[in-house]
Amino acid sequence: MAAKTFTGVPCPRFCPGDRLLSKSQIDGGRRNHRRNICPRISAASSSSEPSIRIAAEKLRFDSKVETLLDRVKWDDKGLAVAIAQNVDTGAILMQGFANREALATTISSRKATFYSRSRSSLWTKGETSMNFINVHDIFLDCDRDSIIYLGKPEGPTCHTGAETCYYSSVHDLLEGPKPDQDRLASTTLYSLEATISQRKDDIEAEENGKPSWTKKLLLDKELLCSKIREEAGELIQTLLENEDRSRTASEMADLLYHAMVLLKLKDVKMEEVLGVLRKRFSQSGIEEKNSRRRPDK
């Protein structure tokens, strides 16, 4: 039941239960995208009655895909913008263009596939580097001319080896002392994570000067643990004593920050934590896990 009730948490949503496809299957998907939109179906039982049912299902699915492809507002070159986004961190990994075939291939193969304007051909991200982007869901914008491939990258996305293609900050280019320094386009949580990581590197480089609070926490496990307990207690207090909601936001920020310092000491990334949450909710669910655990406590 839990798996069903948690479809709100992104997990691979096309052809559920199917394994991820190999490169040859992707190529097959390309050639046959009109005839074989969902390869899962063709791998099913070959006994007569189910195969008729499956063929009918496949026809229905193919027809729906065709309708969907018809609804996209392709530009005069038959293209729409396609943005690949990391399902766990929200990082924008790369941006390319998709044509009808590229979107159909992404739906069938669940690997982010684009149309290369320079080579005038389909291009599945990772077909050379093996750094595929496994697509969990696809979104269209309100005008139906822009697409998000929401997925999980296998390895770095950028051909330079960077995690994403967006590592040149205009601010740094205009104002920074080191114009060649690369810095990813990070949102708040991951910028904080990078800052904590930098503090740890500073300690390892034995940098002098007054240690920052983060450095103090990184150097003193007992202090860090007592702070996590304290912040958890303060968060709880905002609920039990019905404190203002701004206090709740503030105490949660404190708890999150201190817990992230602990993560750094264990070399665990927030992305891994979010991966755990996604898998837990899309498999048996935290709810189910806790229902099972509770009677033992």
Next chain:
Amino acid sequence: MAAKTFTGVPCPRFCPGDRLLSKSQIDGGRRNHRRNICPRISAASSSSEPSIRIAAEKLRFDSKVETLLDRVKWDDKGLAVAIAQNVDTGAILMQGFANREALATTISSRKATFYSRSRSSLWTKGETSMNFINVHDIFLDCDRDSIIYLGKPEGPTCHTGAETCYYSSVHDLLEGPKPDQDRLASTTLYSLEATISQRKDDIEAEENGKPSWTKKLLLDKELLCSKIREEAGELIQTLLENEDRSRTASEMADLLYHAMVLLKLKDVKMEEVLGVLRKRFSQSGIEEKNSRRRPDK
């Protein structure tokens, strides 16, 4: 010191110290983007010597902006893809196109500005609705033909009133029982938040059936608080007892989930928590705050 050391956490980075600009200033920025890239400078002291220094500074800045604009790989129509992303949540808000003038205007006004292909004119998101996107930093991709406006939206971004323009899931369009149901392209943390929120709505609708774990927590504050304490303790234990790092990721996931249930009871969104973290780090910093607090404890 803390403010300096925390520039990794996104905060408005252009023309630091400047207030956000009004619509008329944005329009001015458009008309004069070559002459007046950074309006902050023109508002400074009018006394002779500083004004010479400021004029020189402005010239240098304008020249850098021109160099930057020259480096962007504009397409045959003079455009590049521009994606607006929420700095706190990572949500992709909308996607449009920028030309040279639109990017220059965004740099000067710090309001996400695009080139409308249908109207053949500049368009600042929010100029009609007042739902501006306040840009904190701008990123170029490795090919310099794709741009991220990383910023904070004022109100919903989509003209439909939706938080973002990406609310049509291809999965739902293909497989869902309610093809017209809108669901935002949410990453893991926000999908979990939506699921918790749904559980609370279910309770309020007095839905029958076996309550889920989340519902039990929402209904029993004492249970929820004891779980938060317990999960914080288990996270700490992974550090103190040097447990496997996968245990750390798992316990952090548990702590985060239970704390988010508490947030829901207080109607606090993760976006608010991340906003607190961003402001704290870009102003005096958690580090400074804690350094100040520590002697009292």
